[in-house]
Amino acid sequence: MRRALDLAEEAALAGEVPVGAVVVRDGKIVGEGNNLTRTCKDPTAHAELVAIRNAAEFLDDERLTGCDLYVTLEPCPMCAGAISHARLARVYYGASDPKGGGVDHGARVFEQDQCLHRPEVYSGVGEAEAAELLRAFFRERR
């Protein structure tokens, strides 16, 4: 999660909403990313999607079986769907996102009967720092 928080901070410096994500297999980082929606002009370039695509490319496999995702913010429905498609084993997220989250709020993607793969989910990991990065970012923009 330390690396994910550093990636979130890099995103903030680039003017992006500070979210970072890392994919880990057997204790090693196999993919990482931060929010790049503005930089790449790509509405799908959330940290999780960037990290998942990065890991799939690195491992040369569309299924990230046995991999874990560390992300500084609760994934949105798009990212939760991608996590399920990628067959990630575990998700550790930092700050809760009542306004945009799709794991423990709103669409609750993993709780749907039709969800074919449900990762284990652990919330609140590095929460204080992740939330402070987001608060500072939006405070500066106001």
Added chain:
Amino acid sequence: MRRALDLAEEAALAGEVPVGAVVVRDGKIVGEGNNLTRTCKDPTAHAELVAIRNAAEFLDDERLTGCDLYVTLEPCPMCAGAISHARLARVYYGASDPKGGGVDHGARVFEQDQCLHRPEVYSGVGEAEAAELLRAFFRERR
């Protein structure tokens, strides 16, 4: 939708689940894609995401304001989330997907209070052909 169906057929020929998608602005195609999850070894490469990213790149804008999406299958939660992030105005989809859809089934992403942008949704456009492509694909694989 004719182009989206042709793209779905191309996907089937490549051994991919046959789904095609096209982004249209002012009557012109500005982005397109088909399902490439196996070919690209990318779990996020659903037709809609490929088409949205293609359109955002072509228009050099992360917001596809005023654009419509034509897709042969009901979008999953991941793709529904991406459609909302991309600010697409309208979604026309072909076949309904009770097992994997996230628009009129399961997560119902656009119906959540927290969904910041809801496109108009029209279902059943080119449904018979879209569904037959999928049936034929899975029949052959059994």
